[in-house]
Amino acid sequence: MLRSVRADLRTASARSARARGRRLPAVAAAVLAAGLTAACGPSSQPAGAAFPSAARQSAGSLPADGLPAGAESASGSPEVSATASTAPSASASASAQPSAAPSKSASAAASRKPSAPRTSAPPAPARVPGPGYDASADAQKQVDAALRAAKADGRMVLLDFGANWCGNCKAADKVFAQPQTTALLGASYHLVKVDIGGSSSANSALLGKYSPSGGTYRMPVLVVVSPSGSVRTDTHVTGNPPLTADGINAFLRQWAS
Template sequence: MPGPGYDSSADAQKLIDAALRAAKADGRMVLLDFGANWCGNCKAADKVFAQPQTASLLGASYHLVKVDIGGNSSANSALLRKYSPSGGTYKMPVLVVVSPSGTVRTDTHVTGNPALTSDGLGSFLRQWAS
């Protein structure tokens, strides 16, 4: 599982492709976490993702891909628009659950973020896990 923060040098498309291949093989969902290292809410979500209860839920049901949209990467911004096409101003983090077939199941840009607590993120993860 990725550590805290967002790697601005990562090839997000390659990571997403690899996660989708792995999801097809094991049936888990792909969780795309679009955010930025300077984003307070993203840091709060990271802390919850690192808690043992949330981490085990994530590991059992998801392949997590973190995409840095805080820098100048037009490729990463294009990925955000691809997976969250409703546009407008994005409130980070944007969490997008993608099925193994590549279909977007939910997008917090549209639905609003769950509470960035172990209960809030835990219930979000359980809701979309299968």
């Protein structure tokens, strides 16, 4: 009876040892798989999912070191894929970041100030001679100089043929001296005063050149000449305007252009 109980105890102990021998390698494999997974970083899979068959393998199918076949390659693969998925490529990072500095052309365009519009200044007023007539002046040279100036600036030439003893000529001189009339003359005309009250044959010939109708001249004779030298109006033919500010100013405005 005692011999039978001892035999049964030896049989149960042997079976328990064999069972422990089969479970220990499987537990060791599961623990090792969980450690490898933790070393690779967090994963959506539960610990040991990289080795789904490790716990089910029997002790006889494990190698001597306790690792299942292919465990090294399985543990390396998730680490590579995790690095590739979390780190953006260099080209994507470069394209996402804004440019550090604007281009030179953009900076130059931003710093360039609009230029002020260019305006051409009006020409200075022409000189307006004072009252009276200079009998000693070379009238022909004065007319030639006025025509050259007219070609340069586009003004008209106003020839005033008169005499110092002529009352109407003195009345016209008073109007020419008024500020408004002086401004009109300086802006639109080169005024030349020619004495025909003396004995100058040159001045008389000049009057006949620009007022060739002849006869008795009623002074002053006002002749407007274009820059090209052609006569535009001759008061010996048309008659003088009223020798007032309104009359002479209207005449000057009419023939200014």
